[in-house]
Amino acid sequence: MTEDRLFSPFLLKGFRLKNRLGVAPMTRMSSRANSIPRQDVLDFLARRAQNGAAIVYSEAIVTDYESAQGYPGQARLLTERQINAWRTVTDTLRKAGAVSIMQMFHCGRVSWPEVNPAGRVIAPSAIAPGQDNPLTKTSYVTPDPMSLFDISHVIAGFVETARGAIAAGFDGVEVHGAHGYLIGQFLSAYGNQRTDAYGGSIKNRYRFFHEVIRAVRAAVPHDRLLTVRISDWGITDMEISLFGSREEYQTVIRSLAKEPIDAISISTHEYSARAFGTERTMAGLAREVTDLPLMICGKIHDRPSAENALQDADIVLSAKSALLNPDWVEDMRTGKTMPLYPSLDANIAYTDTALP
Ligand SMILES: Cc1cc2nc3c(=O)[nH]c(=O)nc-3n(C[C@H](O)[C@H](O)[C@H](O)COP(=O)(O)O)c2cc1C
Numbered sequence: 001m002t003e004d005r006l007f008s009p010f011l012l013k014g015f016r017l018k019n020r021l022g023v024a025p026m027t028r029m030s031s032r033a034n035s036i037p038r039q040d041v042l043d044f045l046a047r048r049a050q051n052g053a054a055i056v057y058s059e060a061i062v063t064d065y066e067s068a069q070g071y072p073g074q075a076r077l078l079t080e081r082q083i084n085a086w087r088t089v090t091d092t093l094r095k096a097g098a099v100s101i102m103q104m105f106h107c108g109r110v111s112w113p114e115v116n117p118a119g120r121v122i123a124p125s126a127i128a129p130g131q132d133n134p135l136t137k138t139s140y141v142t143p144d145p146m147s148l149f150d151i152s153h154v155i156a157g158f159v160e161t162a163r164g165a166i167a168a169g170f171d172g173v174e175v176h177g178a179h180g181y182l183i184g185q186f187l188s189a190y191g192n193q194r195t196d197a198y199g200g201s202i203k204n205r206y207r208f209f210h211e212v213i214r215a216v217r218a219a220v221p222h223d224r225l226l227t228v229r230i231s232d233w234g235i236t237d238m239e240i241s242l243f244g245s246r247e248e249y250q251t252v253i254r255s256l257a258k259e260p261i262d263a264i265s266i267s268t269h270e271y272s273a274r275a276f277g278t279e280r281t282m283a284g285l286a287r288e289v290t291d292l293p294l295m296i297c298g299k300i301h302d303r304p305s306a307e308n309a310l311q312d313a314d315i316v317l318s319a320k321s322a323l324l325n326p327d328w329v330e331d332m333r334t335g336k337t338m339p340l341y342p343s344l345d346a347n348i349a350y351t352d353t354a355l356p
Contacts, residue, residue, distance in 0.1 A: 010054075012293055013223075020310060022053055023056045025174070027071060035075050051326055058102045059075060069116045082351075086169075091169060101174050108130060110129060111143075112141060121143040124198065126145045141169035158216050182208075188234070209228075227264070228265065253289050263315075265296075269298050273298075294315070295316070297318065300316065300321070301320075301337045
C-alpha cells in the first residue's frame, strides 16, 4: 500500500471524495427541547471538513417524536427550524470540499419512556435489554411489540427525516442499521421473535430493513447518496452477535447489494478483528459477496491502520480519533504517531464537553 491510496480520490456515485478519510457518525446529546444540536457541536463537523476530511457524517438523528429517541439531547430533522440549522452546516461542509451525509435511526428497545416527548418504547418483540440503562441506572422497560401500524409509522419517520436532510442540503442520508438499535433488533434472532412476515428466517428478519431502504430511497433524489450502516455488535447485550454466523451476515450483505444503495458502512470495535471464526475481517467477508463501495471503522487511528484497513474497504471512517484530534487528516498525511484512544462506553462519553 502506498501513500497514494489513502490520499487518492474515490468516486462515490456522482461525488468525488478527495481522499479516503471520513468522520464517523457521533451522537453528542447536546440538543435542547428544539432538537437542534449546540452550535459548538455543529461547528466541530465544519472544522473537521476544513481540516481535510473527505466525508463527514452527522450525529445519528432520531426519526420521530414518539419512540425513536434513546438518549437525552438528540437531534431531529423534521421542522423548518431544524432544517435551517443544518443548512448552515451543509453549506460550510460543501465549501470545505467535504461530502455531507445525515445519519438517522430509531433506538427501538434501547430507550426509556421519558426520553421521548410522546413516550413509548417499541421493538420487534417484547424483549428488554438484559442490563441496566447506564443513563438512568435502572432496568430498561419491556418494549411494546410493534404492530403493523407501528412499522409503517416508523418507516414514515425515516422518510420524513430523509426529506428534512435533503431540504437541509445534505449530499446524502444513511440508514443506521448498526449497534443493535431498531433495525439491528429486527435482524437479530435474539431481539426478533416475531411469528409474522417480519420474523423467523433471516429473509423475514431483513424485511423491515428492506422496507426502510426502499421507502427512504424514494424520497432521496437519485443524484444524492444513500448509505447503510451495519455491525455485528449491539450497544446492549453486547455479547450477542447480531448476525449469528458468517452465512447470515453474508446473506444480509447479498440482500443489501440488491438494494438501491450507494455504499455499506461497517462499524466494528476493531477493524482488523477476524469475524465469525474465519480468517477474514467483517469488511473482507462483505467484499467476498459485493462490489459496492465499503466503509470501515474501528480503531483506525494512524496511517498504518488506515492503509491496512483499505485492503478490505474503500473508505475509512474514524470516530474517537477524529473527535479528539482536530488534525487527524493532516497527521495521517504526515504519518505522525498518534495515540489509540481507548474503547469507550461510546455514545455516553464526551457529551457535556465542547470538544474541538
Ligand atoms: C461519542 C461517540 C458517539 C457515537 N455515536 C454514534 C452514532 O450516532 N452513530 C453511529 O453509527 N455510531 C456512533 N458511534 C460509533 C462510532 O461511529 C464508531 O463506529 C466506533 O466508535 C468505532 O470507531 P472508532 O474506533 O474510530 O471510535 C459513536 C462513537 C462515539 C465515541
